[in-house]
Amino acid sequence: MLYKLAEMGAYHRTMKVSTQYLAEKTGISQQTASRNLIELDKLGWIKRSITTEGCLITLTDVGKERLKNLYSKLKIVVEAVYPLSVTLEGLVFSGLGEGAYYIKQDGYRKQFIEKLGFDPYPGTLNIRLDTDYDIKTRQELENYPAIEIEGFKNESRTFGPVKCYPTLINNKAKGALIFAFRTHYDSSVLEIIAPQYLRNQLKIKDQQKIKVEIFTMP
Amino acid sequence: MLYKLAEMGAYHRTMKVSTQYLAEKTGISQQTASRNLIELDKLGWIKRSITTEGCLITLTDVGKERLKNLYSKLKIVVEAVYPLSVTLEGLVFSGLGEGAYYIKQDGYRKQFIEKLGFDPYPGTLNIRLDTDYDIKTRQELENYPAIEIEGFKNESRTFGPVKCYPTLINNKAKGALIFAFRTHYDSSVLEIIAPQYLRNQLKIKDQQKIKVEIFTMP
DNA sequence: ATTACTACTCACCGAGTAA
């Protein structure tokens, strides 16, 4: 409805239209057209004044924003080469605590703060993927654009570059998936970092099933 | 709903999702999510196969087209500088038959056929605008981009350039608004041409009120 | 001619539940 009004000129100017004509144009009844206008007005998406010859209608800035917003969202989906996000599922398991060693390295930590926007809890949440679908999806993920964390050297050794994806864990907690400190795990394992200790925050225990939604970077 | 699936990856790949998860993501019930998937499948917008762990969903080409189509329409409205169309209303009146003389000129006629896509009936339908709103809108129209018909000379005289807008008369008949053979009418008059004799086609009589939707050329 | 109120209908949504 808002779109129809926009199309008929209310996006760019103040248009005069009768509810009857609007109804014909949109294939609804005059009464419904009238009520729709009242509702759009209440929502603050259109400005509406009634004359004896019909309604004067124009989209408000809020209404225009609504359309622009929808437009932008569609633009991203339609024009993107990669999916915006993929969701994986697996079982939590205890690792060897090796992740913590890497995360604590200042060379990584500074970049996490800068590029992910949070200071990671020193430890990783390990997830084992247990279906072919998840493992296949995990592999596809490697081709999708990521946040790049650069490698570095310190006194004793070299640390390789790392790829990250912003991640939503169990539809609640924010964190990031990291690929991967030349890990000994194969591609059926995910390593997640987060600002907080996820096992406490989400009350996760070993062997529990969790879902992670992983966002690519278009 | 279709958008939500696209956003979750079904636009670019085959995704596995449970109706429960989909419901949580979209704020509806599991039952409704399930039914929505069935309906989208029936419409042919998604391809759906059911496994014991959830549904495998991917958008069909038809489904993708739907989103692209909506995207294009929004793009036009949001990015356009001018309204896509304006609607004017007025009373039909009889002119002096002068329009016919101009329309019959081959120099114009050939361009009408080429640029408007129809061979105009030799005569114009004249409409007198009778409210301030319509006259003001008619004046705004002069700034909007139009189909340009070039002027020409024949043995006896010179014919000036003309601007046209595709037009829908009474929400039924196609034609074009023409601006204007250096007309003696002021800006409260519209001259419409059409492939057929509109007075017969639409059963229009003098002094009858008609609506014309005029399309700009973005 | 308008807009928009009051009823009424119907379709959609979700709870319960089967498979």
Place this chain on the structure above:
DNA sequence: TTTACTCGGTGAGTAGTAA
């Protein structure tokens, strides 16, 4: 665990009509 049926309530659309 899944999906998806039936059924009952609610909200959206329309007819009639007042202003």
